[in-house]
Amino acid sequence: MASMTGGQQMGRGSQTFYGINYGVNENSCPTVDSMKNDFNVLKPYTNRVxxxxxxxxNQASLALAATQALGMRIYLGMWIDRPDTFDNEMNALKNILANNDVSNVDGLIVGSEVLYRGDTDPQSLANYIKQVKELVAPHGIKVATADVYYKFPEVVVKELDFLMxxxxxxxxxxxxxNAADTLMSHYDQVVGASLGKPVKISETGWPSAGGNFQSxxxxxxxxxxxxxxxxxxxxQRNIDLLYFSAFDEPYRGGVEAHFGVLGSDRNTKPGITIEAGC
Structure with a gap:
């Protein structure tokens, strides 16, 4: 766990970030206590994961319990790389809605880069989103999908409450x-394809180590x-951003192991100083 001193050096106040992405190593599943410890480390910087x-x-039920114990909010993701995984996730969602408090859920994200990876086609994704919306609407939960900036076809956007x-x-x-200008240009491109619906940045980041990619x-x-x-x-632009990611993740390997705001030891990375805004 990061020391309080390290946290205070890192950010000013609880909303340095609108939100932070929290990955789980499925080969080393967390407990509710380990999640609570992780989220408590993040609380100096954000109130949302x-x-x-x-x-x-079982990460959704664990994360709901952990965030609620700490008074935090959450976006829940559904992993839908194949039809059978969508069925598994839908069964889990039904169980969650029946047995959990979901009052701190800011949204449900149906799929992460499924169009980018070619895991499904736009019409099938739109159908998945429609099924999920029908299930969660009575609970007041809004539904999105998260994808790269150039993968938001109209058939999908029409079904979304907001875009990630x-x-x-x-x-x-x-x-x-040129990196921040590039990000903002992509954001504006998605706004242009959003049919007037809200657009949030669900992932962006830069690695601290692991090699270079072109320039x-x-x-x-x-x-x-x-x-x-x-x-x-x-x-400056009042954009909701969920930064990628909370901690370095060595299990990913290569450069992808080094995108954490904090190190894998949950301590502040030497040389990283985060301020809330300009």
Missing amino acids: RTFALSVC MNAFPYWEGVTID SVASVENENKYLHDVLCRVK
Whole structure:
């Protein structure tokens, strides 16, 4: 767990971030207590987390219990890479709605980059979203999908309550000086395709180590600059941003292991100083 001193150095107040993405290693499932410890580490910086699946490691029920114990809010994700996983997630959702308090759920995200990966087609995704909306509407839960900025076809957008956009300028090979402008350009592109519905940034980040991608350099200095630049832009434009990600995740391997705001030891990364805005 990060020390209080490290947390106070890192951010000013509980809303440095609108929200932070929280990944789970399905080969080492967390407990409700380990989630509570993790979320307590994050509380100096945000009052909101996002998870990626319902049934895997029973993470949705655990995360609901952990966030509610700490007075935090949550976006729940459904992992739907195949028809059978959608069925599993729908069964988990029905169980969650029947047995859990969902009053702190800000939204349900049906799928993470499923169109980008080609896991399903737009019409099938639209049908999944429609089924989920019918199930959660009586509970007052809004529904989105999260995908890369150029994968929001109208057939899908029509079914959404709001849009969640992922964009990683690092993986586009841009220089750090152009990275925040690149993110904002992608955001504006999604707004143009949103049919007037709200658009949030569901994932963006920059790695502190692990190698370069074209003109994108992975370093602590560049992660720190990207954090500062992006937090400034979203504050200026009043954009809801869920940063990727909470902690370094060594199980991912390679550069993808180094996108955490905090290290895998839950302590502040040396050289990272986060301020809430400009």
